[in-house]
Amino acid sequence: MLEDEQQMQYEVDGRPLDKNLLLLTISNGTTFGGGFKLVPDARIDDGLLSVCEVGEFPKMTRLRHFHHLSRGTHGSFAGVQMYNTSRVQVSGTDDVHAHIDGDWAGHPPFDISIEPASVQLRYAPADTKAAP
Numbered sequence: 001m002l003e004d005e006q007q008m009q010y011e012v013d014g015r016p017l018d019k020n021l022l023l024l025t026i027s028n029g030t031t032f033g034g035g036f037k038l039v040p041d042a043r044i045d046d047g048l049l050s051v052c053e054v055g056e057f058p059k060m061t062r063l064r065h066f067h068h069l070s071r072g073t074h075g076s077f078a079g080v081q082m083y084n085t086s087r088v089q090v091s092g093t094d095d096v097h098a099h100i101d102g103d104w105a106g107h108p109p110f111d112i113s114i115e116p117a118s119v120q121l122r123y124a125p126a127d128t129k130a131a132p
Contacts, residue, residue, distance in 0.1 A: 006096060047117070049087070
């Protein structure tokens with residue numbers, strides 16, 4: 001959070017954007033990276049990506065409000081925008097660093113979308129015992 005903002009070029013559902021951001025989060029769930037709720041209203045079953053853009057903030061303001069990121073109470077701050085979309089394409093340079101759930105993932109370009117209802121789970125009903 002003490003890094004400087006970076007110029008980000010990306011497309012949201014084909015609409016080009018060019019913004020100076022501290023953070024661009026693209027998620028399918030609410031929580032990641034050790035419990036941070038950057039997109040608190042995200043739903044894994046709605047077929048949409050949830051995006052959080054954090055714009056320019058003075059460094060002291062970032063430190064003072066850092067706890068809001070872990071609680072998911074930052075959405076009303078000026079400079080924060082949250083929305084849902086079906087596809088995000090991120091371009092950029094090696095100056096842009098990407099992480100997946102807190103782990104290093106590389107540099108853009110990235111083409112991010114969701115395949116709705118594509119994960120099938122197998123489970124035992126609650127009233128049966130699991131095999132040893």
